Every structure is written in C-alpha cells, then in structure tokens.
Amino acid sequence: MIPDPAGPLGRQADHLRAAAQREPLGLYLHIPFCLDRCTYCSFTTTRDRALQPAAVARLRREIRAWGEALGRPAVDTLYLGGGTPSLLTHEELAGLTADLHAAFDLHPLAEATLEANPGTVGLDWLQAARALGWDRISLGVQALEDGLLARLGRIHGAAQALEALAQAGRAGFHRRSADLMVGIPGQSLSKVIEDARTLVDTGIEHLSIYLLDLDKACPLKAEVEAGRLTLPTEDEVADVFEALQAELPRLGLPPYEISNYARPGAGSRHNTRYWERRPYLGLGPAAASQLGDFRWTESAVIPAWIEDRGTPEIQELDAAEALAEIPLLGLRLHRGVDWAELRRRAAAAHLAPLVDGWEARLRSLAREGLVHWAGDRVRLTSRGMLVSNGILEQFV
Numbered sequence: 600m601i602p603d604p605a606g607p608l609g610r611q612a613d614h615l616r617a618a619a620q621r622e623p624l625g626l627y628l629h630i631p632f633c634l635d636r637c638t639y640c641s642f643t644t645t646r647d648r649a650l651q652p653a654a655v656a657r658l659r660r661e662i663r664a665w666g667e668a669l670g671r672p673a674v675d676t677l678y679l680g681g682g683t684p685s686l687l688t689h690e691e692l693a694g695l696t697a698d699l700h701a702a703f704d705l706h707p708l709a710e711a712t713l714e715a716n717p718g719t720v721g722l723d724w725l726q727a728a729r730a731l732g733w734d735r736i737s738l739g740v741q742a743l744e745d746g747l748l749a750r751l752g753r754i755h756g757a758a759q760a761l762e763a764l765a766q767a768g769r770a771g772f773h774r775r776s777a778d779l780m781v782g783i784p785g786q787s788l789s790k791v792i793e794d795a796r797t798l799v800d801t802g803i804e805h806l807s808i809y810l811l812d813l814d815k816a817c818p819l820k821a822e823v824e825a826g827r828l829t830l831p832t833e834d835e836v837a838d839v840f841e842a843l844q845a846e847l848p849r850l851g852l853p854p855y856e857i858s859n860y861a862r863p864g865a866g867s868r869h870n871t872r873y874w875e876r877r878p879y880l881g882l883g884p885a886a887a888s889q890l891g892d893f894r895w896t897e898s899a900v901i902p903a904w905i906e907d908r909g910t911p912e913i914q915e916l917d918a919a920e921a922l923a924e925i926p927l928l929g930l931r932l933h934r935g936v937d938w939a940e941l942r943r944r945a946a947a948a949h950l951a952p953l954v955d956g957w958e959a960r961l962r963s964l965a966r967e968g969l970v971h972w973a974g975d976r977v978r979l980t981s982r983g984m985l986v987s988n989g990i991l992e993q994f995v
C-alpha cells in the first residue's frame with residue numbers, strides 16, 4: 600500500500616514517523632508467487648507468474664514511498680518471505696535490494712533473511728543472493744520422506760531439500776534454517792526425530808517445527824474430512840513435540856521459542872522482534888505492520904494490491920490491548936517475560952488490576968508445573984509449551 604496522506608494512515612503520519620524514528624524497524628517483504636500450490640497452504644500466494652513483474656514493480660514503489668513517508672528510518676532486520684522469494688529473478692532481487700538501501704538506513708542491519716523453496720533454488724541464485732548481502736536463509740523442508748512431501752503437494756523431494764541446504768552452505772550462507780512439519784497424515788514419531796537429526800547433521804543453526812494447520816479450507820483438509828486421510832491424534836502429536844524437546848537440546852539446538860530451536864545466539868532476530876513487540880513494517884499483499892499504537896494489514900487480494908485498490912485493515916490498540924500482548928507474545932519465548940517491567944508499565948497506564956489477575960492465574964499454573972517463576976521473570980515450562988494455547992488464551 601502506498602501511504603495516502605488523506606487516508607487513515609496518512610492522517611497519523613506524525614505518529615508513525617515518530618515511532619519509526621524511535622528505534623530500528625524490522626522490514627518484511629512478501630513475495631506472493633509459488634510454482635505450485637501445496638495441499639495444506641492458506642498463505643497469500645498465486646501460481647499466476649504473469650503478475651510477477653507488476654508485483655515486483657509495485658513492491659519497489661512501496662519500499663520507496665514508505666521510506667520517504669517515515670523519514671528514511673533505520674532498519675536492523677530484513678525478511679523476504681512468501682510465497683516463494685526464490686522465484687525472484689537475479690535482477691528483481693537486485694532491484695528490491697537496491698531500493699531497500701536507498702529508502703531505509705540499513706547501517707544497523709543485523710540480519711537479512713530470505714525464505715526459499717528447495718525446489719526452486721540453484722547455486723547461481725544462492726550465490727547472487729548472498730552477494731547482495733542476504734546472509735540468512737530459511738528453507739521449507741517440511742519432511743524428509745518423499746511420500747509425505749507428495750501428500751503435502753511440495754514440489755521437491757527429500758534429496759533435493761538436503762541438496763538445497765548443502766548448496767546454500769556452499770554459496771556462503773552460514774546462517775541456515777529449515778522448517779519441519781509435525782502432524783502430517785502417515786508421519787511416524789520415529790521418522791520426525793530421524794528427520795530432525797538428519798537436518799541438524801547438515802550443520803544448520805536453526806530449526807522451526809510447525810504443527811500442520813488445517814484450520815482454513817485447503818485440499819488436504821478436504822481429504823481428511825472425506826475420511827481418505829487420518830490426522831494423528833492430539834496425544835500422538837504431543838508425544839512428537841515432547842520427544843523433540845528432549846532430543847534437539849542434546850543435538851545442540853535448545854528451544855528459544857515454542858516452535859523454534861537454535862544454536863545459542865542463533866535465534867531469528869527478525870521473528871524475535873514480533874514476540875518482543877518491537878516495531879515492524881510489512882510490505883506486500885497481506886503483509887502486517889505495527890508502528891506505535893497502530894497495526895494494519897495490506898490487501899490480501901493480489902491483483903487489488905498490485906493496483907493499490909482495497910482498503911487496509913487498520914487497528915488502533917488501546918493501552919489494555921497493548922499491555923496484554925506483552926505476555927501473550929513474550930511467553931512464547933523460552934526466556935519468558937520480565938514481570939516487574941510489565942507491572943511498571945501497567946501502573947503507568949492505571950491497569951495494575953489487570954496484571955494482578957493474570958499473575959494469580961500464572962501462579963496457579965505454576966503449581967501445576969506449567970509455568971515457572973524465577974524472581975521477577977516468568978516463563979512456560981516444557982509441559983506448559985505443549986499446552987501453550989490454553990495458557991495464552993487468557994491474554995487474548
């Protein structure tokens with residue numbers, strides 16, 4: 600979305616600019632193209648590659664417009680996600696990167712991540728991306744069993760995923776992450792653990808473990824609902840997560856967030872900013888932003904986004920909503936939340952009773968072994984992480 604001075608965000612220009620100048624931002628770019636649609640996917644993406652040149656041109660205009668509107672603010676993390684960013688041509692990636700440098704102050708840049716699909720990368724592309732300054736790569740591996748990958752509609756096999764990780768290393772990506780999925784119909788517990796071990800053996804520093812999410816309509820959900828495929832039970836899924844919680848620290852990747860494991864110090868800085876409620880700007884269809892008291896999401900209809908039609912959804916957070924997000928997001932992190940700091944903020948906003956209520960519930964959960972208090976810090980235990988949804992819903 601191009602910031603419109605007469606629109607709802609334009610009217611908050613001073614507020615947004617001040618927020619963007621207070622501390623470095625995270626910047627997310629969404630590349631909404633894929634070669635094929637995975638059977639479980641509900642992301643904003645399309646196979647219509649004919650739209651790609653117009654979408655990239657549009658994204659480049661957005662980068663320049665937002666950089667100007669916010670006074671060329673400092674950015675310390677970049678994240679190119681999708682969709683499939685590895686479908687960008689060298690020229691497109693170079694153009695986007697040049698615009699980022701022109702529109703934002705990237706001196707504090709500490710991390711520049713791009714997502715890639717193992718079925719679309721080659722050594723040339725990876726080397727070109729690395730030469731442009733992208734220094735961290737996240738590969739959607741999902742599983743290392745060809746039958747399961749076919750069921751998911753992935754365009755790559757297991758060997759191709761491992762080869763992509765190796766090529767990324769050869770191209771100079773020392774910071775490599777892989778995604779692994781749990782809860783795929785037909786997936787065994789022992790195979791998930793074996794896949795995690797195989798991935799760690801490749802030398803990756805980071806592993807994201809996601810539960811297959813079939814909340815929204817998709818072909819895989821239809822197969823399950825028709826009884827042609829069976830999802831693992833909740834207990835089976837919990838067993839897998841419990842086994843991974845035990846195994847990955849032994850392999851040198853302790854958890855730092857509910858779904859993420861990394862070598863010490865190698866957590867995703869960009870994603871950590873979401874859990875710490877630090878400001879971010881998201882550009883591209885369906886991309887979300889949060890600056891100051893405002894949060895908005897761009898149009899998820901790709902042709903409408905390209906033509907700057909469609910109204911962004913804008914939300915102004917009140918003090919209680921903003922306060923609740925600190926434990927809602929912060930308790931996802933293994934290091935938990937500084938409760939004394941939360942109390943200070945609550946007192947300043949005249950919301951101390953709200954925090955008293957949350958604390959009473961968290962103290963009671965501590966007696967059940969789901970939450971751990973250490974002085975003024977509170978965090979979820981390993982068991983608490985397994986049932987985190989039920990614990991965190993009190994903050995929603």
Ligand code: SF4
Nearest residue numbers: 633636637640681682
């Ligand atoms: S590669 Fe990712 S974004 Fe693209 S269809 Fe598959 S799950 Fe969706």
